[in-house]
Amino acid sequence: MPGAFKTEAVVLRSIRYGEADRILHLYSPSRGRLGAIAKGSRRPRSRFGGRLEPFFRLDMVLHQGRGELATVTSAHTIAAHANLRASGAALGAAARACDAVLRLLDAEQANPAAYNLLCRYLALLDGQESPAGDGAGDGATGLGPALAFRLKLALAAGFAPELGSCARCGEADGIRGFSGAAGGVVCGACERGSFELSPEAHRFLVEALGRPLADAPGASELAFRQAERAISETLEHHAHVRLRAAA
Numbered sequence: 001m002p003g004a005f006k007t008e009a010v011v012l013r014s015i016r017y018g019e020a021d022r023i024l025h026l027y028s029p030s031r032g033r034l035g036a037i038a039k040g041s042r043r044p045r046s047r048f049g050g051r052l053e054p055f056f057r058l059d060m061v062l063h064q065g066r067g068e069l070a071t072v073t074s075a076h077t078i079a080a081h082a083n084l085r086a087s088g089a090a091l092g093a094a095a096r097a098c099d100a101v102l103r104l105l106d107a108e109q110a111n112p113a114a115y116n117l118l119c120r121y122l123a124l125l126d127g128q129e130s131p132a133g134d135g136a137g138d139g140a141t142g143l144g145p146a147l148a149f150r151l152k153l154a155l156a157a158g159f160a161p162e163l164g165s166c167a168r169c170g171e172a173d174g175i176r177g178f179s180g181a182a183g184g185v186v187c188g189a190c191e192r193g194s195f196e197l198s199p200e201a202h203r204f205l206v207e208a209l210g211r212p213l214a215d216a217p218g219a220s221e222l223a224f225r226q227a228e229r230a231i232s233e234t235l236e237h238h239a240h241v242r243l244r245a246a247a
């Protein structure tokens with residue numbers, strides 16, 4: 001649909017282009033992934049200022065012409081996430097989150113749940129919801145929130161693993177392992193081709209899906225690794241996407 005349109009969006013990636021332009025990979029609530037060009041945005045007195053950088057949440061007006069890329073007409077900051085930018089750990093976590101969105105949600109398709117999840121995670125990494133409301137979101141840069149984000153993103157994309165009962169036979173008791181091919185936890189009788197999933201890792205996955213992101217559960221390093229492997233193998237088998245390591 002050609003013409004101008006307004007949308008909110010998060011900048012996932014910002015690439016220098018030509019002498020003074022930028023190409024942006026955006027994620028929006030109403031249209032999903034969008035590609036856009038911001039002409040003249042790298043000139044010193046550009047009206048866009050420094051707003052077209054990754055992790056900015058913006059109110060935008062874009063113009064869709066005949067080409068693949070929309071043109072940025074205006075961009076106003078909703079959230080700059082300045083605290084996030086001041087913390088190496090938070091920047092790394094935010095970059096991995098945007099990369100996961102880029103890989104897993106490649107279609108131009110509305111997915112407000114995925115958009116809200118991304119905004120929520122960036123706000124957490126920015127420290128906006130820390131009890132003191134002050135930090136650089138260091139409490140949110142751990143593996144617990146990072147894996148909870150991935151799992152919820154998998155759910156929003158339609159690839160959540162089966163966690164309630166054996167993904168092969170439906171048995172609820174005697175869960176022993178996890179199988180990416182089967183798409184979930186498996187019982188002792190169906191464990192061929194699976195890897196061991198400890199009760200702690202299983203519990204982490206269930207609680208991470210059930211709780212708000214700000215309240216993501218903790219776990220041991222081993223349980224985190226098993227949970228990460230469960231999410232990764234589910235997405236490799238069913239979404240054909242390979243994510244970067246979570247930390």
Ligand SMILES: [Zn+2]
Nearest residue numbers: 166169187190
């Ligand atoms: Zn089974």
